[in-house]
Amino acid sequence: MxxxxxxxGVPDFKHQAAAAVANxxxxxxxxxxxxxxxxxxxxxxxxxxxxxxxxxxAARIKDHTLENLDRYLEQFVGQVRGRGGQVHFAADGDQAxxxxxxxxxxASAKLIVKSKSMVSEEIELNHDLEAAxxxxxxTDLGEYILQLAGEKPSHIVTPVAHKSREDVGxxxxxxxxxxxxxxxxxxxxVARRVLREKFRTADxxxxxxxxxxxxxxxxxxVTNEGNGRYCSSRPRVLICxxxxxxxxxxxxxxxxxxxxxxxxATGQRITCYTSLITGPKRAGDFxxxxxxxxxxxxxxxxxxxGSDYMPTLRCIRCGACLNACPVYRKIGGHAxxxxxxxxxxxxxxxxxxxxxxxxxxxxxxxxxxxxxxxxPVRIDIPTHLIHLRQELVRRGRSPLTFRLGFKGWRLxxxxxWLYRWGAMQARWFMWLISRNGWCRWMPSTGGxxxxxxxxxxxxxxxxxxxxxxxxKELESEDGGDAR
Amino acid sequence: MPGxxxxxxxxxxxxxxxxxxxxxxxxxxVEVARVVSRNGDLVGLFIxxxxxxxxxxxxxADQAAMVGKIGELAGVQNAASALVPVEGxxxxxxxxxxxxxxxxxxxxxxxxxxxxQADIGVTGVERAVAETASLSLVxxxxxxxxxxxxxxxxxxxxxxxxxVADLIDWAGCRPSEMPANEVLVSSHSKTADIExxxxxxxxxxxxxxxxxxx
Ligand code: SF4
Numbered sequence: 001m002x003x004x005x006x007x008x009g010v011p012d013f014k015h016q017a018a019a020a021v022a023n024x025x026x027x028x029x030x031x032x033x034x035x036x037x038x039x040x041x042x043x044x045x046x047x048x049x050x051x052x053x054x055x056x057x058a059a060r061i062k063d064h065t066l067e068n069l070d071r072y073l074e075q076f077v078g079q080v081r082g083r084g085g086q087v088h089f090a091a092d093g094d095q096a097x098x099x100x101x102x103x104x105x106x107a108s109a110k111l112i113v114k115s116k117s118m119v120s121e122e123i124e125l126n127h128d129l130e131a132a133x134x135x136x137x138x139t140d141l142g143e144y145i146l147q148l149a150g151e152k153p154s155h156i157v158t159p160v161a162h163k164s165r166e167d168v169g170x171x172x173x174x175x176x177x178x179x180x181x182x183x184x185x186x187x188x189x190v191a192r193r194v195l196r197e198k199f200r201t202a203d204x205x206x207x208x209x210x211x212x213x214x215x216x217x218x219x220x221x222v223t224n225e226g227n228g229r230y231c232s233s234r235p236r237v238l239i240c241x242x243x244x245x246x247x248x249x250x251x252x253x254x255x256x257x258x259x260x261x262x263x264x265a266t267g268q269r270i271t272c273y274t275s276l277i278t279g280p281k282r283a284g285d286f287x288x289x290x291x292x293x294x295x296x297x298x299x300x301x302x303x304x305x306g307s308d309y310m311p312t313l314r315c316i317r318c319g320a321c322l323n324a325c326p327v328y329r330k331i332g333g334h335a336x337x338x339x340x341x342x343x344x345x346x347x348x349x350x351x352x353x354x355x356x357x358x359x360x361x362x363x364x365x366x367x368x369x370x371x372x373x374x375x376p377v378r379i380d381i382p383t384h385l386i387h388l389r390q391e392l393v394r395r396g397r398s399p400l401t402f403r404l405g406f407k408g409w410r411l412x413x414x415x416x417w418l419y420r421w422g423a424m425q426a427r428w429f430m431w432l433i434s435r436n437g438w439c440r441w442m443p444s445t446g447g448x449x450x451x452x453x454x455x456x457x458x459x460x461x462x463x464x465x466x467x468x469x470x471x472k473e474l475e476s477e478d479g480g481d482a483r
Numbered sequence: 484m485p486g487x488x489x490x491x492x493x494x495x496x497x498x499x500x501x502x503x504x505x506x507x508x509x510x511x512x513v514e515v516a517r518v519v520s521r522n523g524d525l526v527g528l529f530i531x532x533x534x535x536x537x538x539x540x541x542x543x544a545d546q547a548a549m550v551g552k553i554g555e556l557a558g559v560q561n562a563a564s565a566l567v568p569v570e571g572x573x574x575x576x577x578x579x580x581x582x583x584x585x586x587x588x589x590x591x592x593x594x595x596x597x598x599x600q601a602d603i604g605v606t607g608v609e610r611a612v613a614e615t616a617s618l619s620l621v622x623x624x625x626x627x628x629x630x631x632x633x634x635x636x637x638x639x640x641x642x643x644x645x646x647v648a649d650l651i652d653w654a655g656c657r658p659s660e661m662p663a664n665e666v667l668v669s670s671h672s673k674t675a676d677i678e679x680x681x682x683x684x685x686x687x688x689x690x691x692x693x694x695x696x697x
Contacts, residue, residue, distance in 0.1 A: 033679050053515050060510045067505045070496045077489065083663075088484075089492035098485035141685055142676035158676060165678050184680040192685055196633075199686070200599055216661045226632055226672040226687030233628040233664060244496070249509055251657065255650035256516045258615075258667075269532070270615040270650075272670040273687070278661035286593070287628050288663050295486075298495065306499035 013360040014451075016335035025164055030332050033161040038323040040267015041374065047269070048259060058260055059378040061253050062314035065214075066305065072214040072247045073296070079217025083279025085292040093123030096297045100125065100206070100239055101132045103293055107237045109134060109204035113195075115221065115228040116140035117208025118156055118317055119243050119297065122339045122352070125206075137198050139227035141191050148175045154333030156340060157265050157319035162332050195227070205231035205289065207277075209242035210316065211257055212294075215250045218278045219294065222261065222271035232277050238289035240277070244296055245313040257316060260376040264318040300352045309384055312347050314377040321371035321381060327364060336361065343371035347384045355388065359397050362388035401445040420464075427458040518614050519648040525613040526695070529646050533616035533693055536670040537683070542695045546574045549696045553605060553638055554581040556692050560636050562602035564588040570625030571607040573640050573696070578605060598629035603636045604688075611646045612653045615669050618693070619653060622664035631668060637688040639668070643697030 020026055045051040065072055077087045088103075090096035104112065112134050114120065126147070129136045138147040142159040146152065149171050153159030160168070169182040178190055207228055211220040219240045221228045232238055248254060262268040281288030304313055322328045322342030333341040338349040338358065346361040355362075362385045371381040392398055412422040430439050439455040441447065449455075519528060533540050541556070543549050557565060565587050567579055579589055590597040598604060606626070610619040618639050622628050631637045647653055653667075672687030683689040 029678060036679050048516070048518060050515070057510060057512065057515050064506055064509055067500065067503065068507060070493055070500060073493060073496065083661075087489075088486045089489055091487045091492065091495075095486050102485050139686070140676070141674045145676070158679075160676055163677070165680070168677050184677040185682045187677060188674060188682040188685050195686065196599070199633075200596065218661055224670075224672070225674050225685045227685075229628070229632050229666060230686060233622075233632070251654045251661075252513055252651070255654045256513060258650055259516055259518070266675075268670075269536070270617060270667070270669045272668070272673060274617070274667040274669070276661065276665040276667075277663070278665075279663055282623060282663050285623050285663060286625065287595075288622055296492065298492065302495045302499045305496065306501075306503060 013335055013337065013364065016337065017331040017364075018452075020332040020335050021330055026162060026332055027330070029164055030161060031329060033155070033158060034323040034329045037158075037266055037319070038374070041264055041320055041323070042267075044263045044267050044269060047263070054256065054260065055376050055378050058256050058376060059311075059314055061248065061256060062377055063311070065247050065249055066245065066310060066313055069244065069247065069305065072249060073244065076212060076214040076217055076247055077296075079214070080279065080292075080294050081217075083217050083292075085217065085279045085294060088293060088295045090295055090297045090299070092299050093297070096123055096241060096295055096299070097125055097128040099295050100241065101128060101134075103237070103239055103291075104129065104132070104134055104204055107204060107291065109237060111198065111202045112136045112204045112206060113139050113198055113202040113227075113231050113235065114143075115205070115207040115223060115231040116143050116159070117206070117241060118153075118339065119208050119241055120206065121153060123297070123299065125241070134204075137195065137202075139195050139199070139231060140223070140225060141188060144191055144195065145171065148172075152334065152339070154341065155319060155322060156317050156342075157322075162334065199227075199230040199234055202231075202235045204237045204239065205235040206239045206241060207231050209240055209246045210261065211248050211254060212242060212246045213249075213251055213254060213276075214247050216278055218251070218276050220254065220274065220276050222258075222274045224266075224268075224272040226273055229273055229275055232275055233288060236289060237291045237293070238277070238280070239293045239295060241295045241297065244298055244301055245315075261316055261318055264316075264320040264374070264376040304348075304351050308387060309347065309351055311379050312344070312351065312384060314379055315344055315348070316377060317344075318376055320374040320376060321379075324370040324374035326368065326370065327366065336364075343381045344379065347381055347388065350388060355391060355395070356397065359392055362392065399445055405445060423458065423462060427460070430455070430457045513651060517649050517651050521648045521652065523613075523648065525646045525648055526643050526697075529611060529613040529616055529641075530695065532613065536616050537673075538616065538670065538691045538693050540693045540695055544697070546577070546696055549640060549694050550574055550577045550581045552694050553578055553640075554585050556638055556694075557582055557585060557587050557603055560603055560690070562587055562636070564590055564601050565603045565605060566590050566592060566597050566601035566627065566630045566634060567605045568592050568625055568627040568630050570623075571620075572605055573607050573642065592625070592627060592630075598627060598633035601630075601634050603638055604630035604632075604634035605638045605640070606631050607640045608645060609665070610653060610656070611641045612648075612650055612667070613646055614649045615667075617650070617653070617667040617669040620666050620668060621662040623662050628664060628666075631666075632687045634688055635684065636690040636692070637668075637671075638692045638694060641693055641695050643695060 155161040280292040328342040674685040
């Protein structure tokens with residue numbers, strides 16, 4: 001996920017975010033898209049009886065797999081080969097792309113159909129395939145729209161969450177030469193017609209993996225549209241590109257995740273189609289791919305593996321944390337300028353790329369914890385964000401005034417007298433710069449904060465004083481009752 | 484060959500994990516995730532949830548009635564042509580005869596494009612799951628992967644005895660050898676990518692009939 005792929009060289013997070021907030025149509029669409037999924041998730045999760053226990057089980061299974069990942073990878077690789085599949089290894093995105101281009105060339109492929117895969121977005125696979133002369137088609141409706149528009153996904157599950165029906169209508173009219181319509185069913189059927197012919201004639205399919213089962217060498221993908229089934233069933237050659245963290249030990253573990261994924265992602269009891277692919281077609285089979293390749297990609301995941309951020313590798317990319325996040329809901333997916341937006345993106349984008357380039361991401365959170373609440377595998381995103389912030393301070397990536405401010409804060413919090421004195425000073429200061437009881441401006445680093453937020457002036461009678469008074473009042477009331 | 488060697492790849496992972504405590508015992512309490520107990524009314528639950536998922540469920544008493552029902556559905560769908568794979572469909576001969584009697588053209592299952600031309604595709608299932616109203620279809624032999632996908636209308640025959648309670652049971656009661664392809668079909672094809680408006684039949688069938696026998 002190179003920075004260059006997202007346009008500007010330097011992240012322009014604040015301006016992008018401000019523009020998104022000012023865009024009323026975007027606000028409306030995005031709010032509906034995220035809320036609907038978030039509400040759906042809340043409504044259906046109780047079906048699991050004790051959802052928290054199931055989520056904790058899922059987290060334990062993932063942790064166990066990650067702690068023993070070398071063994072499970074070996075087992076998985078052996079099983080894929082045992083079923084006639086080929087396994088390739090890629091240290092980074094460039095290697096993965098080179099491997100895939102090479103397979104496509106050897107297979108003399110012309111037309112490639114792709115099922116939605118965030119890993120392929122991460123490494124910008126299409127770009128290299130097109131440069132190598134292949135025709136590549138995204139077949140998930142959302143991804144197809146993005147491909148026509150030359151845009152990036154704004155959500156990891158519903159990638160065109162930012163586009164209105166009018167946007168899509170204009171795009172189809174321009175790129176496909178159809179008459180303009182903004183009717184979603186009509187637009188969907190146009191895409192169906194175009195892509196159906198591509199499915200029929202494609203000679204190579206590329207899929208990602210939602211899960212991979214070590215015990216059987218099986219790759220599992222889920223789609224609602226059925227495009228994943230086409231890609232893995234029709235073309236002569238099938239490639240599965242997957243991050244190394246997708247493994248599960250046994251088939252018996254898969255139900256736990258299938259139960260959680262659909263519910264967390266879209267509020268569905270289960271996604272419409274769950275495909276389990278175990279090797280190429282067998283002797284005597286009429287259909288199915290003749291060649292099956294698995295490309296296992298690292299791309300800095302192994303650096304996360306041994307670190308304190310290891311639990312982030314549990315992520316099943318359900319998008320629940322995005323839908324639940326008050327920041328993501330407001331600023332949309334594109335402001336982050338990262339393949340993985342939203343809460344989980346704020347953690348893994350710096351980890352899989354560079355903390356320096358993406359230093360704005362760990363800061364863009366109120367640490368409210370909605371993401372942790374939503375996450376089906378219980379990734380403690382707020383704590384990881386705090387650790388990344390600590391890392392930034394340690395590397396000297398925060399302004400001097402910011403660091404001095406916190407030094408002063410620490411000093412102030414260490415003694416009740418200093419605290420009282422400091423609070424008094426702060427109140428006077430706030431009163432000086434405020435209007436109608438609100439501070440809308442502050443000097444220096446404080447100004448960065450008030451650029452997007454207002455702060456009420458501290459009350460004249462601090463909580464400490466009011467609390468003491470209240471306690472006295474309550475005590476005398478209690479005494480009254482006793483009599 | 485581009486890429487790196489298996490040894491180099493795994494070595495990086497081993498060194499990342501080196502020195503970390505490992506819990507080697509697998510979490511064994513998968514049953515925590517069970518939603519449906521094995522001894523409930525599985526057929527009733529399956530029908531309820533399949534209907535919620537948008538499937539049209541038709542319960543019939545026996546295979547003879549099933550054959551008639553499939554013919555009737557072909558009529559309802561105005562089907563001019565059908566794909567009935569040679570393997571996996573209960574009472575296939577009778578189904579084929581019934582469709583022909585009604586003037587439905589039977590496409591050659593060995594034509595690679597038959598599924599793209601057929602108005603309906605008829606398949607059996609390997610198993611069905613009450614919890615999620617999922618139909619498990621497997622590949623292999625005379626079955627056709629696209630008979631349940633490229634057709635606008637899929638008619639699946641489910642025997643009541645094939646219904647298991649929970650996804651946990653589905654994962655547990657499989658032969659040791661996985662088929663090259665297995666799919667859990669839990670609804671018709673749909674998308675909500677454009678402004679969350681639900682549209683059926685984007686790539687796969689927009690209509691899914693389940694003829695439930697027994
Ligand atoms: S972090 Fe959790 S909630 Fe967010 S996408 Fe990953 S699994 Fe889903």
